[in-house]
Amino acid sequence: MMREALGVVELLVFPGFLFLSWLALYFEWVDRKFYAKLQYRYGPLYTGPKGFLQPFADFVKLLAKEDIVPAAVDRFLFTLTPILMLALAFYALFYVPIVPMVRNVAFGAFEGDLILVIFVLTMVGFLKFLAGWGSTNRFSAVGAVRTAFQLLGYEIPLAVVLLTAGMGAGTLNISLIAQKVASNGILASALLPALAISIVCFQAELERIPFDIPEAEQEIVAGWLTEFSGRRLALFRFATDLELTLAAALTAALFLGGPYGPAIPLIPVQVSYFLWFMFKTTVIVMVLANIRALFARLRIDQMVHFSWRHLLIAAVAEAIFIQVLLAAGVIA
Amino acid sequence: MGLGLVKWSRIKSPWILHFNSGACNACDIEVLAVLTPRFDVERFGMLLKGSPRHADIIVITGSVTRQIRDRLVRIYEQTPEPKFVLAVGNCAGTGGVFQQCYNVYEGVDKVIPVDVYVPGCPPRPEAIIHGVVKLLQKLQEAS
Ligand code: SF4
Numbered sequence: 001m002m003r004e005a006l007g008v009v010e011l012l013v014f015p016g017f018l019f020l021s022w023l024a025l026y027f028e029w030v031d032r033k034f035y036a037k038l039q040y041r042y043g044p045l046y047t048g049p050k051g052f053l054q055p056f057a058d059f060v061k062l063l064a065k066e067d068i069v070p071a072a073v074d075r076f077l078f079t080l081t082p083i084l085m086l087a088l089a090f091y092a093l094f095y096v097p098i099v100p101m102v103r104n105v106a107f108g109a110f111e112g113d114l115i116l117v118i119f120v121l122t123m124v125g126f127l128k129f130l131a132g133w134g135s136t137n138r139f140s141a142v143g144a145v146r147t148a149f150q151l152l153g154y155e156i157p158l159a160v161v162l163l164t165a166g167m168g169a170g171t172l173n174i175s176l177i178a179q180k181v182a183s184n185g186i187l188a189s190a191l192l193p194a195l196a197i198s199i200v201c202f203q204a205e206l207e208r209i210p211f212d213i214p215e216a217e218q219e220i221v222a223g224w225l226t227e228f229s230g231r232r233l234a235l236f237r238f239a240t241d242l243e244l245t246l247a248a249a250l251t252a253a254l255f256l257g258g259p260y261g262p263a264i265p266l267i268p269v270q271v272s273y274f275l276w277f278m279f280k281t282t283v284i285v286m287v288l289a290n291i292r293a294l295f296a297r298l299r300i301d302q303m304v305h306f307s308w309r310h311l312l313i314a315a316v317a318e319a320i321f322i323q324v325l326l327a328a329g330v331i332a
Numbered sequence: 333m334g335l336g337l338v339k340w341s342r343i344k345s346p347w348i349l350h351f352n353s354g355a356c357n358a359c360d361i362e363v364l365a366v367l368t369p370r371f372d373v374e375r376f377g378m379l380l381k382g383s384p385r386h387a388d389i390i391v392i393t394g395s396v397t398r399q400i401r402d403r404l405v406r407i408y409e410q411t412p413e414p415k416f417v418l419a420v421g422n423c424a425g426t427g428g429v430f431q432q433c434y435n436v437y438e439g440v441d442k443v444i445p446v447d448v449y450v451p452g453c454p455p456r457p458e459a460i461i462h463g464v465v466k467l468l469q470k471l472q473e474a475s
Contacts, residue, residue: 036374045375047344054377060341061388066412068385217382229385229412 006102015098016107020090023098024241027248028055030282031289038293055241059234067230070137077134082228082235085127089242092120096249097175097258099274105175114172117250118159121205124243125151128207128214131236132224143223146300147214150204153307154211158201160315161194165254168322168331174253182257187331194318195255197311199284202247203291204303206240210295211303244285252280342388342414343468345377349387349411353404354436355394358454359421363391365457373461384410389467391460392446395423395430396437408444416447416471418463425449 010016029044029052036043044051069078095113097106106113125147132144166172168187169180181188204211207223215223228236252258258280259273298306325331352360366373367380381387384407396404408415419440422428427438440446447470450463 032374036372039369041369041372042375043372044377047377051375051377054345057341057344057377060337061345064338064341065388065414068410068412222381222383222386225386226383227385233386 003102010101010107011094014101016094017090019098020093020242020245021238024238024245025055025059027244027281027285028241030285031244031292034286034289035293038290059238062234062237063231065230067232070135070227072136073227074134074136077130078227078232081127081131081134082232082239085124085131085239086235086242088120088124088127089239089246092117092246093242093249095174096246097178097253097260098249099259099270099277100175101270104179105173109173109175112172114162114166114174114177114254117174117246118162121158121246122151122155124239125155125205128224131228132214132226135224135227137227139221139226140224142220143214143226146220147207147224149300150207150211150214150303153304154201154204154311157197157307157311157315158205160312160319161197161201162250162254164194164315164319164322165191167319168326174250175258178253178258179260181255182260184331186325188255188257190322190325190331191255193314193321195251197315197318198251198255199287199291200311202251203288204307206244206247206288208288209292210298212297213300213303216297244288245281248281248284248288249277251284252277256280256284339471343471346388346416346464346468347379347381347386348389348391348418349381349384349407351390351392351404351407353392353394353400353424353440354397354430355421355423359393359423362454362457363393363420363460366460371457371461373464376464378464384408385412387411388414389416389418389464391418391420392424392440393420395427395433396440396443398435398437401437401443404440404443416467417444418448418450418460418467419446420450420455420460420463422451422453425451428453 012018033043033051044054047054047057069075094108095106095117100106129144129148132140132147165177165181168191169177171177181191207214215225225233225236249258259277261276263269264272264275350363365371390408390411417440419425423430424440427436430436431438437443448463448467450459452459
């Protein structure tokens with residue numbers, strides 16, 4: 001009985017919906033603030049302490065704004081895509097270890113959940129395409145086609161590196177991979193190139209500079225998001241924040257051991273999970289923000305070229321490298 | 333309580349759309365200066381948006397030419413409520429140096445309603461920020 005009650009708390013409050021929502025807004029704040037610092041700006045400053053409530057204010061404002069449905073759009077897709085994208089992003093987060101409470105693994109962990117999460121990541125990319133396509137606006141359509149093109153580029157290298165971590169750990173359960181990586185230093189160091197590749201791929205998945213080609217505002221207004229206003233835009237922005245959370249949590253889990261790490265003395269193990277998780281994911285979000293500040297936008301052909309010529313080859317080489325290490329018995 | 337939250341969020345997160353309705357470009361450069369590190373209005377939560385569907389405040393520079401009139405009205409109609417208009421520069425206020433030209437309307441308010449005028453040719457970035465603050469004050473005072 002006690003266990004079930006704890007499970008409900010874990011689903012709804014911590015580390016469930018409430019905590020995940022907070023986490024998504026927190027990461028948007030970290031991203032914007034750090035990005036601003038790199039440009040010698042302050043970033044959000046007066047909304048809550050150090051602008052901490054800025055993402056929340058944006059969200060509430062958009063929820064309360066007029067929600068325009070242009071006459072020409074496909075009403076079904078226009079309504080469905082924001083909701084589905086939010087739901088999918090939440091769904092995938094329950095398979096990634098964040099702060100395990102009851103069992104020592106993620107809430108929904110099962111053998112093979114890595115494949116499921118990869119599938120959800122693809123679906124989210126595809127939903128962006130559908131959202132733009134259903135808007136029947138010329139800018140949205142161009143943005144949507146670019147999203148689909150970009151998906152062809154980063155999708156396969158990303159799947160290869162994520163599965164490489166599974167190969168190295170000998171399981172497809174994200175939580176078990178995280179535990180193994182956290183306790184096996186050789187595996188963790190062998191996976192460092194995979195970490196770099198996955199960060200580049202996630203930058204493309206999240207459509208951030210230098211891969212913000214589908215949203216290039218100087219060329220195509222706001223890409224696939226152009227026609228969305230009010231509530232729908234709020235849901236999309238929130239879903240994107242959750243996607244950022246998913247990217248950071250998944251990368252941390254697969255390559256850095258996620259919440260698992262050396263026990264910190266004198267505090268309960270759950271608190272140490274929380275501290276390790278926040279530390280690792282925040283660093284990853286800062287790296288993502290740093291990439292955003294460092295580069296200019298690529299052209300779409302350069303992006304696809306880069307992914308197939310370099311990223312995919314690097315990803316396959318990393319997979320072979322891990323296989324060789326496994327065959328040679330270096331990774332126990 | 334709920335309404336207070338909405339009002340707070342509106343004041344804290346004004347997103348702007350920059351629209352050039354026939355300015356000589358000096359006003360536009362000052363508007364862009366507002367967004368750059370020296371003045372950095374993201375401190376107040378202001379972001380520049382590309383699509384009128386995402387914006388709260390339309391920042392208009394320049395007297396409205398006859399050619400752009402219909403486009404301006406359409407952009408205004410595409411912006412979701414509640415929306416506000418900030419007329420930046422003498423041109424946007426009265427027609428400025430282009431007054432009595434055959435091809436301009438003398439001020440944005442001949443075409444769409446304006447909430448705040450920022451005079452100057454061109455106004456300094458501080459003046460533009462002051463204009464936005466005035467606009468937010470109006471919002472704060474409205475019940
Ligand atoms: S107000 Fe002056 S600076 Fe601004 S657009 Fe008109 S002429 Fe140019």
